[in-house]
Amino acid sequence: MLAARLVAAGEPLRVEEVPVPEPGPGEALVRVHACGLCGTDLHLAVDGDIPVERTPITLGHEAAGVVVAVGRDGDRDAEGGRVALFPAASCGRCRFCLAGREALCDSAKVYGMARDGALAEYVAVPTRSLLPLPDGVPFDVGAIVTDGVATPFHALRSRGRLQAGESVGIFGCGGLGTHAIALARLIGAAPIVAVDVDARARERALELGADAAIDPGGADVAGAVRAAAGGGLDLALELVGRPETVEGAIRCLGKRGRAVVVGVGPARASLPPLVAFVGREQAVLGSFGADRGDSADLYALIAAGRLDLGGSISARYPLAEADAALRHLARDRGRVVRIVVETGAET
Ligand SMILES: [Zn+2]
Ligand SMILES: [Zn+2]
Numbered sequence: 001m002l003a004a005r006l007v008a009a010g011e012p013l014r015v016e017e018v019p020v021p022e023p024g025p026g027e028a029l030v031r032v033h034a035c036g037l038c039g040t041d042l043h044l045a046v047d048g049d050i051p052v053e054r055t056p057i058t059l060g061h062e063a064a065g066v067v068v069a070v071g072r073d074g075d076r077d078a079e080g081g082r083v084a085l086f087p088a089a090s091c092g093r094c095r096f097c098l099a100g101r102e103a104l105c106d107s108a109k110v111y112g113m114a115r116d117g118a119l120a121e122y123v124a125v126p127t128r129s130l131l132p133l134p135d136g137v138p139f140d141v142g143a144i145v146t147d148g149v150a151t152p153f154h155a156l157r158s159r160g161r162l163q164a165g166e167s168v169g170i171f172g173c174g175g176l177g178t179h180a181i182a183l184a185r186l187i188g189a190a191p192i193v194a195v196d197v198d199a200r201a202r203e204r205a206l207e208l209g210a211d212a213a214i215d216p217g218g219a220d221v222a223g224a225v226r227a228a229a230g231g232g233l234d235l236a237l238e239l240v241g242r243p244e245t246v247e248g249a250i251r252c253l254g255k256r257g258r259a260v261v262v263g264v265g266p267a268r269a270s271l272p273p274l275v276a277f278v279g280r281e282q283a284v285l286g287s288f289g290a291d292r293g294d295s296a297d298l299y300a301l302i303a304a305g306r307l308d309l310g311g312s313i314s315a316r317y318p319l320a321e322a323d324a325a326l327r328h329l330a331r332d333r334g335r336v337v338r339i340v341v342e343t344g345a346e347t
Pocket of ligand 2 (some may be wrong): 090091092093094095096098099102104105107108287
């Protein structure tokens with residue numbers, strides 16, 4: 001089969017023939033139909049600031065396809081099922097897995113980082129990684145939901161506890177931020193204030209239903225966000241991963257405001273003076289990945305026609321051109337919503 005393999009960060013992906021993996025006991029073999037690329041792939045394969053466990057490794061952690069075989073003693077009824085993949089293979093036994101927080105699994109192995117991923121014609125995964133994909137959800141959309149949409153959904157709904165009628169600021173309006181705006185609308189948040197350095201990203205944010213879009217290059221960003229929100233924010237979602245953005249997001253909070261940080265990076269961010277932070281009962285929360293339940297709820301919303309992600313796929317590439325897809329994302333990072341690689345499986 002064809003697989004797009006990372007040999008060394010900064011070097012082109014090598015699309016090459018490798019053996020079709022054998023599903024072990026408790027595993028399923030999935031014929032991949034679509035696999036999304038995301039910012040994490042740039043960290044792994046272009047910047048090299050997140051290490052992979054070994055090389056070469058097949059990239060790809062947001063995918064959907066069809067189960068074509070199960071390992072020894074597996075459930076043959078699963079064969080033929082449309083599925084998406086949870087982005088990591090989890091142990092199913094640690095306290096985080098048992099609580100449904102598999103993204104925090106003590107021994108999670110992220111596809112394309114710690115074990116071979118889905119930027120290939122086939123991938124073998126533990127059956128725990130399979131998320132049933134309803135017929136009403138196409139493979140490409142099913143793929144990007146598992147990370148690109150479920151991550152901001154988890155941050156807003158589960159970590160930030162965003163309520164209808166609350167104000168929200170979205171700091172960073174690339175792929176995740178674009179989806180965050182659509183999801184905040186769906187939850188009933190208002191007003192929604194988008195913050196991004198890129199004029200095109202701000203324009204797209206307004207088209208998607210943000211009530212205001214602020215350029216963080218201005219003199220008094222917190223003042224501008226507060227003016228647009230009619231006061232301090234109830235929730236600030238940070239998707240950039242830089243201290244100045246995190247600290248800027250916290251400065252925009254009102255009383256009982258929560259800053260939820262999804263962006264990751266090596267630098268340290270600091271809290272406001274404690275007299276202000278404590279006196280206003282503010283909170284800063286990290287949010288990592290999503291739960292299986294987040295994707296399941298999103299599929300239900302898409303199948304019911306409540307959430308339209310048809311505009312989220314900025315470009316499509318065949319598997320043979322996986323490296324060109326990655327270069328496109330690197331060139332246009334922050335601007336494209338999602339790039340999807342199609343593996344040639346007939347739908
Ligand atoms: Zn990702
Ligand atoms: Zn676990």
